[in-house]
Amino acid sequence: MNETILAAAAVSATILPPPSESQLTARFLAEFTEVSGKLLCRGSFDSLMPTLMGLARSASARKLAFAAGAGLPLSKVAQQLAQEGFEVSQAGEGAEQNSTEAMGAWEIGVVEADYAIAATGTLALVASPQNPRVLSLLPPISVVALRASRIVPNLAAMFGRLDPAVIAHQSIVLVTGPSRTADIEKRLVLGAHGPKELYLALIEDSDAAI
Amino acid sequence: MPTTSAVQDFFEHSARKATDQGLQKKLENASQRHLESVTRAKAQFLDYEDERSAARRIKEETVANLRSLLDQLVERLQSKGFKVYRAPDAAAARQYIMNVVRASDARLIVKGKSMATEEIGLNHYLETAGLQVVETDLGEYIVQLRGERPSHIITPAIHLSKEDIGQSFAERLGVPYSSDPSELTAIARHMLRDKFLRADLGIIGVNFAVAETGTLVSVENEGNSRLSATLPKTVVAVMGMEKLVPRFADLSHFLEILARTATGQKLSAYTSLINSVTGAEDGEGPREFHVVILDNGRQAMVEDPVLREALYCLRCGACLNVCPIYRHIGGHAYDSAYPGPIGSIVSPPLFGFGRAGHLAFASTLCGACKDICPVKIDIPKILLHLRWKASQPVSSIPWPRSARLVREGAKRFVRLARWPAMARMGAAIARRVLRLSGGKSYVRWLPAPFDAWTRYRDLPVTMRDIQATTPTHKGPSR
Numbered sequence: 001m002n003e004t005i006l007a008a009a010a011v012s013a014t015i016l017p018p019p020s021e022s023q024l025t026a027r028f029l030a031e032f033t034e035v036s037g038k039l040l041c042r043g044s045f046d047s048l049m050p051t052l053m054g055l056a057r058s059a060s061a062r063k064l065a066f067a068a069g070a071g072l073p074l075s076k077v078a079q080q081l082a083q084e085g086f087e088v089s090q091a092g093e094g095a096e097q098n099s100t101e102a103m104g105a106w107e108i109g110v111v112e113a114d115y116a117i118a119a120t121g122t123l124a125l126v127a128s129p130q131n132p133r134v135l136s137l138l139p140p141i142s143v144v145a146l147r148a149s150r151i152v153p154n155l156a157a158m159f160g161r162l163d164p165a166v167i168a169h170q171s172i173v174l175v176t177g178p179s180r181t182a183d184i185e186k187r188l189v190l191g192a193h194g195p196k197e198l199y200l201a202l203i204e205d206s207d208a209a210i
Numbered sequence: 211m212p213t214t215s216a217v218q219d220f221f222e223h224s225a226r227k228a229t230d231q232g233l234q235k236k237l238e239n240a241s242q243r244h245l246e247s248v249t250r251a252k253a254q255f256l257d258y259e260d261e262r263s264a265a266r267r268i269k270e271e272t273v274a275n276l277r278s279l280l281d282q283l284v285e286r287l288q289s290k291g292f293k294v295y296r297a298p299d300a301a302a303a304r305q306y307i308m309n310v311v312r313a314s315d316a317r318l319i320v321k322g323k324s325m326a327t328e329e330i331g332l333n334h335y336l337e338t339a340g341l342q343v344v345e346t347d348l349g350e351y352i353v354q355l356r357g358e359r360p361s362h363i364i365t366p367a368i369h370l371s372k373e374d375i376g377q378s379f380a381e382r383l384g385v386p387y388s389s390d391p392s393e394l395t396a397i398a399r400h401m402l403r404d405k406f407l408r409a410d411l412g413i414i415g416v417n418f419a420v421a422e423t424g425t426l427v428s429v430e431n432e433g434n435s436r437l438s439a440t441l442p443k444t445v446v447a448v449m450g451m452e453k454l455v456p457r458f459a460d461l462s463h464f465l466e467i468l469a470r471t472a473t474g475q476k477l478s479a480y481t482s483l484i485n486s487v488t489g490a491e492d493g494e495g496p497r498e499f500h501v502v503i504l505d506n507g508r509q510a511m512v513e514d515p516v517l518r519e520a521l522y523c524l525r526c527g528a529c530l531n532v533c534p535i536y537r538h539i540g541g542h543a544y545d546s547a548y549p550g551p552i553g554s555i556v557s558p559p560l561f562g563f564g565r566a567g568h569l570a571f572a573s574t575l576c577g578a579c580k581d582i583c584p585v586k587i588d589i590p591k592i593l594l595h596l597r598w599k600a601s602q603p604v605s606s607i608p609w610p611r612s613a614r615l616v617r618e619g620a621k622r623f624v625r626l627a628r629w630p631a632m633a634r635m636g637a638a639i640a641r642r643v644l645r646l647s648g649g650k651s652y653v654r655w656l657p658a659p660f661d662a663w664t665r666y667r668d669l670p671v672t673m674r675d676i677q678a679t680t681p682t683h684k685g686p687s688r
Contacts, residue, residue, distance in 0.1 A: 171484050178479070185239065
């Protein structure tokens with residue numbers, strides 16, 4: 001039976017055994033692409049730096065902003081890119097508050113997702129000083145790194161995983177594809193006020209988890 | 211009781227809209243696309259009926275326990291540092307918001323989409339005081355530029371073609387004319403980005419508030435609500451008091467059903483679950499976050515056993531998409547912050563029967579709205595209830611002359627038609643008159659004042675239909 005169909009059945013029924021990581025990943029990628037998300041890289045964490053640099057070069061982008069990363073060492077990538085001559089801002093520990101003018105100049109924002117939802121292709125970002133909301137909102141290109149182990153079947157499952165302390169105090173944004181509007185004659189246009197492009201760095205090796 | 215002028219305005223307004231060929235083309239296009247998204251939405255549910263029943267149960271529980279849930283929500287929000295104001299009516303809400311604006315010395319205000327702020331006329335009130343209020347949702351931005359009201363809950367500018375919008379942008383923003391949606395969106399993005407970065411205060415709407423956790427939920431596709439709630443130093447969220455759900459877990463249900471029935475998406479692009487004001491936790495965001503909880507007539511609806519289910523509404527707009535009346539007259543003819551079927555049932559209790567009571571009559575009771583509603587609101591039943599509430603002797607409502615003549619004529623005919631000979635004679639006269647309009651085709655002409663109908667459309671009845679169903683001197687033909 002087809003992987004995708006199994007995955008689809010698994011995410012919606014309760015009587016089947018829980019879906020495997022590969023089933024969830026397959027379903028997530030299918031839905032993510034459906035909402036115009038793009039895959040930047042897939043595999044080990046090491047593939048992020050070169051592909052991100054390639055993206056920045058092809059987009060003629062020089063200013064990047066990084067979240068500190070929850071499980072993934074995003075600051076390492078930030079430092080490497082700074083060495084390559086890019087202008088890099090980092091959020092969290094020790095970083096000074098950026099002026100709105102500075103934030104408005106960012107061209108690529110790189111964050112890590114806390115969870116992803118397979119059934120809808122959604123990325124869940126929990127806000128914190130290390131992971132400010134503006135990073136996935138202001139820059140026209142948004143890059144989200146995701147550990148494949150963090151993909152859950154559906155929205156209800158994700159809510160179940162959230163720590164009540166998180167829900168009590170931290171805001172969460174569920175991102176499903178790039179910003180969009182259909183306000184003009186119901187014709188779909190991407191990039192209304194939020195990011196026009198949404199890229200995913202899917203990290204599939206567990207070594208990267210720290 | 212609907213005032214004479216409200217009813218007359220409605221008839222004039224809707225007649226103009228229904229006969230505006232240009233508008234009809236746009237509404238037709240819009241309706242096509244809206245119906246497509248409705249079909250898509252239904253197809254995404256394993257069982258739409260089950261989903262609707264579950265959603266309705268939660269809303270029933272919410273409204274049944276509204277008082278205690280609101281208390282819980284307020285307590286939760288305040289413990290997190292939100293400032294909460296429970297506004298009894300529109301004037302109180304406006305005044306509170308004005309006080310916040312003054313206290314924060316705000317000049318430039320950005321607004322995310324909020325039907326509740328349309329309801330209380332907030333923009334006009336603030337602008338009259340000399341403040342700059344910028345709508346940031348693309349559709350709202352467009353209608354604000356044109357000085358118009360939104361015509362649909364989800365797609366405010368759906369009554370406009372891309373050429374209309376291009377024209378407005380060229381005139382009001384001084385940009386070269388373009389009718390390409392991508393280019394127009396890029397222009398709006400550029401113009402509004404500057405406003406977002408400079409805004410002193412942001413006003414947003416609330417789709418759901420979770421009583422259990424004190425979470426404010428904002429659902430959108432563009433990102434303008436996120437920007438309005440994150441960048442300015444002061445944020446005000448305005449919500450109708452019925453926009454609650456009891457538990458955080460209830461949200462997963464509503465987020466999916468709302469996205470699907472509103473736009474046919476699995477989930478909207480951005481769902482913000484706002485759990486904190488700012489500062490220690492986030493390091494970004496506003497210093498002050500106010501929540502205005504609006505009554506403005508909702509408590510009275512809670513207490514009315516028929517009207518209370520109107521409070522289950524998620525503001526998805528699906529009922530507008532399927533309504534044949536809305537499809538033909540557009541949103542503006544309703545002359546209310548809330549158009550369409552849902553508008554027809556909430557406008558009279560919120561804005562008064564004098565101003566809006568006639569909307570209860572602006573329906574054929576076809577029931578399409580009831581079939582699509584994700585929380586199963588029985589809109590036709592409520593419309594009938596409102597008609598009864600607004601009832602008074604029919605002759606005092608200024609119906610168009612043709613309608614009155616038909617009614618009077620029918621009354622007399624019914625009395626006379628008890629005699630078969632009279633019935634046959636009446637039918638013979640009708641056939642004579644209708645024969646003048648052509649035999650096999652639909653009736654194209656009727657004498658005044660019935661030409662109010664045939665001026666713009668045919669009477670979908672042919673001579674054969676009439677011959678087949680009326681008695682002749684040979685006796686009944688069937």
